[in-house]
Amino acid sequence: MHEGMSVGIGLYWPLMIGGATLYSSFPVDLVLWIMVGAYGAMALFAVVTLPVEFDASRRALAWIKDSGTATVQEYEMSKDALKWAAMTYVVAALAAITSLVIVLVQLLGRRD
Template identity: 40%
Template sequence: MFGYYYGFDWTYLVLVVPCIILALWAQHNVNSTFTKYSAVYSRRGITGAQAASIVLRRNGITNVRIEEIPGKLTDHYEPGANVIRLSNSVYHSTSVASIGVACHEAGHAVQYAKGYSPIRVRAAIIPLTRAGSALSLPLLLLGIILNSQNLAIFGIALFGLSTLFQLITLPVEINASRRALAAIQDAGILYDDEYPMARKTLTAAALTYVAALAVSLAQLLRLIILFGGRRDD
């Protein structure tokens, strides 16, 4: 099979491994950056929950709840329930890192309220993405067993839905951070010397989405190289 030499899969080493290393570095970077700036407390004494509430109010949003959940960096906005869920390390904390993360999640709520198209597209394709992730590998294996290029291509296309999801997710996350940082400045949530620390925290988080997209693209390209050229008998 093209891509294999003497039983060695060069595509994985050349394409996927560097992206996995990037993803591991990005995850380490966001954890270390968050930890670093979690030790820097805002002089205004605003908590993460309060900061998120400020962002919502400034955008005229009054129907979104803010709740506390266990864990670290488990923060997210759930549009179906209309609730921002902030982790223990963010909800009560007055650190610049926590304020940045909380405002980012509020930024997602603002995206929905303002009709930001990419986040609605992302939400719409989630069921297709889940189905594609579950079916892509079985179809690829079935395509190999039956020597069917059509099945292999269909499996690759389904996997491509995951890549499409990552592609849409990246600008959504960047936009949420931009909204968060703009609100932090406009509302004076942080002092001028504290603002860059929140920005660095959100930039580190954005890099994890860049890495996730790179991994998905590399895996998709690998599948195309390995299976896209197969021919039906």
């Protein structure tokens, strides 16, 4: 997993706990806007890294095929494994976007 992505995922729970702590100490709207910014940055990073991951998988498959280090069966297994490895980035991006939407709904759906 890309180092930046693992940092972003590692920040998820501290952001949740920090948001809950700030929630009781600061105006609710301010805390929610801070969370929107943080989750927005995580979602943007997750989406931006998607093409990088898919390209890395494509290049790895090309290397496996061109180097002749794998049999046809091993190549097909590698292809499947790399596809699903790349899909983990898609799931991470969807999770980040979902978290952002949840906070936005909380913020925009508030009735004072």
